[in-house]
Amino acid sequence: MNSKLEISIIIPAYNEEKRIQKCLKRTVEYCTQKQYDFEIIITEDGSTDNTVEIVKDFQQKYDKIKLISFKERLGKGGAITRAMFTATKKNVGFMDADLATDPSEFEKLLDEIVNNDIVIGSRLIRGTLPPIKRPFYRTVFSHLYSKFFRMLFRIQIYDPQCGFKLFQQEVIPKLFNEIHTTRFAYDSEIIVKACSLGLKIKEVPINWDHQVASKIRVITQIKEMGSDLLSIWYEFHSLWLQNKKVYPQKKASLKGRLLFRFLSLYKKSQ
16 A cells, blocks of 8 residues: 555544553554554543543654643543544544454545545444354444434445544534534444435445443443434434435434424423
8 A cells, every 4th residue: 555645543532541652652653564644543532541641651662743722621522523623644543442453444434535425333243254243232223323413414334333434634623613423322422423414425344343341331322322413313304304415314204203393392391
């Protein structure tokens, strides 16, 4: 691959003192090996542990590492969005600090970004890659969420929630100025907004390892992701009803009209 290839890699971090050192070491190692023109942006979201100190130690060794730190929590989505506007390279991606996806998987995304505005990793589309190994309940939840997303928005993206994505820098201002979600459905809103803007998205299979040390409680995740996703759908359906060309759905189904009516009544009651 081109030795002059540019990439900014954004890594959100909240209380990641146990994993951030390994993540930084591996990411620097990979980018240096590939001879990329790169920068690594740690967007630290109000950590109360030693995450900031560890990153600062790495900064003394590697000038390619940047740290953005917030005293008050913005949420993962808010932290990533802020970092997006500081990225300086032609291609801008983000990944998780747990190394569930190794940074080497960016090669698959970089191969496709030339002909697309956004390339996203997929844990559900496998192609020639082996199946993802993770707990059965996680697999069921991922497939149900995928079907729910495609049913609501009629967008044929199977794994909108995968936290491994790559963008052409030129699309960042118009896309991320429109993102409002900061919680679990952040990745899904990116896909919906990108489609509404007519951006070209490619989904490619990636290798991914389930991390057992997750800090997210599944029931809380399901409730908040469902709530956020319905809020995103409500916003876009409202705009579509006003005849604005921002909603990708051409015709509202009976189920869609009933759901919109229900959500309208619910929001009025709040």
